[in-house]
Amino acid sequence: MPTPPLASGPQGPDALRPLLDTVLDALGTGAAARGGPLPADGPEAVAARMRDALGDPLPAEGDPHALHRLVHALAAGSADPADPLCAAHLHTPPLAVATAADLAASILNPSLDSWDQAPAASTLESLVTKALAAELHCADALVTTGGTESNQLAVLLAREAHGGAQLVVGANAHHSLHRAAWLLGLPEPVTVPAPAGTLDPAALDAALTHLQGPRGSLVVAATAGTTDAGLIDPLPDIADLCEAHGARLHIDAAYGGGLLLSDRHRALLDGLDRAHTITLDLHKLGWQPVAAGLLAVRDAQDLTALNHRADYLNADDDTEAGLPDLLGRSLRTTRRPDILKIAVTLKTLGRTGLGALVDQVCALAQDFADLVETHPRFELYDRPTISTVLFRPTDAPDDTVAAVRRNLLHDGRAVMGRARLDGRLWLKTTLLNPHTRPDDLAALLKLVEGTTPR
Numbered sequence: 001m002p003t004p005p006l007a008s009g010p011q012g013p014d015a016l017r018p019l020l021d022t023v024l025d026a027l028g029t030g031a032a033a034r035g036g037p038l039p040a041d042g043p044e045a046v047a048a049r050m051r052d053a054l055g056d057p058l059p060a061e062g063d064p065h066a067l068h069r070l071v072h073a074l075a076a077g078s079a080d081p082a083d084p085l086c087a088a089h090l091h092t093p094p095l096a097v098a099t100a101a102d103l104a105a106s107i108l109n110p111s112l113d114s115w116d117q118a119p120a121a122s123t124l125e126s127l128v129t130k131a132l133a134a135e136l137h138c139a140d141a142l143v144t145t146g147g148t149e150s151n152q153l154a155v156l157l158a159r160e161a162h163g164g165a166q167l168v169v170g171a172n173a174h175h176s177l178h179r180a181a182w183l184l185g186l187p188e189p190v191t192v193p194a195p196a197g198t199l200d201p202a203a204l205d206a207a208l209t210h211l212q213g214p215r216g217s218l219v220v221a222a223t224a225g226t227t228d229a230g231l232i233d234p235l236p237d238i239a240d241l242c243e244a245h246g247a248r249l250h251i252d253a254a255y256g257g258g259l260l261l262s263d264r265h266r267a268l269l270d271g272l273d274r275a276h277t278i279t280l281d282l283h284k285l286g287w288q289p290v291a292a293g294l295l296a297v298r299d300a301q302d303l304t305a306l307n308h309r310a311d312y313l314n315a316d317d318d319t320e321a322g323l324p325d326l327l328g329r330s331l332r333t334t335r336r337p338d339i340l341k342i343a344v345t346l347k348t349l350g351r352t353g354l355g356a357l358v359d360q361v362c363a364l365a366q367d368f369a370d371l372v373e374t375h376p377r378f379e380l381y382d383r384p385t386i387s388t389v390l391f392r393p394t395d396a397p398d399d400t401v402a403a404v405r406r407n408l409l410h411d412g413r414a415v416m417g418r419a420r421l422d423g424r425l426w427l428k429t430t431l432l433n434p435h436t437r438p439d440d441l442a443a444l445l446k447l448v449e450g451t452t453p454r
């Protein structure tokens with residue numbers, strides 16, 4: 001076998017063109033073989049088909065058809081967020097232009113741990129993160145793999161700024177905050193009730209009054225866009241309480257942060273500008289392929305905690321001679337330029353284009369809520385705040401709700417999530433596909449109706 005061609009360099013374009021055709025063809029045949037939002041017949045059948053397609057993962061002799069075979073199999077066995085009936089999670093259908101930019105990132109393969117691996121990419125990252133940070137009224141922002149890493153970093157920076165941290169979270173907070181406390185050797189977070197799905201300020205006040213931690217070591221984590229219901233905590237009230245009690249405020253806006261892009265919905269985030277740190281995921285409302293996370297910090301000084309030296313990446317004499325020191329912009333070392341797809345998207349669509357996408361998915365959620373509300377056999381949890389709609393067949397026991405979801409998953413007909421709120425189990429649809437039409441939503445509701453035993 002001749003030495004395989006590289007993606008970059010002079011051979012790159014000629015080597016890639018036919019391979020890209022292969023990929024696009026396999027994506028098409030795979031999606032056609034699937035024929036719906038996710039593969040039919042459940043996990044065992046999907047696993048068997050994937051096992052067959054893979055065969056020996058490391059054969060003695062290579063297989064030139066591996067690209068087509070595996071991409072086809074993956075597409076055939078995917079839950080496709082571009083299908084209007086795939087609407088369970090914060091699982092975004094990526095924009096074509098963002099994905100094309102991501103391909104360029106893969107081809108050039110800059111690594112953001114040192115300037116000599118990413119001369120232009122490091123400048124692009126610095127410019128775009130500063131601009132996004134400014135949108136969030138912050139001084140700077142780090143690129144992360146997503147909300148989980150952003151939340152971990154936020155807790156780490158709080159701990160380093162105050163020599164310890166006691167997290168105080170709502171009962172509605174993302175599980176990654178609990179894991180961050182565990183990972184960082186901090187005490188268990190104190191959990192404040194969120195009876196209506198959002199953090200209760202009176203209960204927060206009581207918790208902060210009761211906690212006797214040294215001033216500054218209390219860290220409140222509020223949520224702007226809960227994963228289960230898309231609800232936004234009362235941010236101004238929480239910010240007031242944090243100020244009154246000398247607590248630090250982190251806002252996990254992994255989901256809701258994207259509302260900033262919309263003139264119509266931005267006001268829902270009032271109070272966001274009072275946070276010390278903000279988590280934002282552009283692989284949610286932002287339509288990026290994974291990964292595209294950010295952690296914004298109000299005080300750039302907080303980031304000095306991440307400064308770190310490794311002679312081969314940022315020797316002092318290199319830094320003094322003017323080579324930018326990048327290592328302190330992440331806890332990772334080798335790091336993809338996820339900023340490229342973000343930059344291309346922001347510039348291609350502009351505020352207007354991105355705001356329109358946000359408005360579209362929020363409007364879809366309202367449409368779907370209307371359908372549910374006027375349907376005699378369904379109950380709506382509440383009017384949607386962002387683009388999540390929770391509903392359930394009226395009077396159905398929880399195990400029926402769970403079974404309806406699993407039946408639709410098993411048959412490959414629809415992907416909905418589940419959420420337990422007010423003590424009951426709800427079907428969750430997270431609408432993130434701006435191409436979904438009202439007819440699709442009506443079809444989804446009909447499917448659920450047809451699957452629910454009378």
Ligand SMILES: *Cc1c(COP(=O)(O)O)cnc(C)c1O
Nearest residue numbers: 146147148174225227252254255
């Ligand atoms: C999605 C989400 C996270 C986790 O983000 P990942 O990108 O999955 O790591 C954290 N917090 C909230 C509120 C989320 O919705």
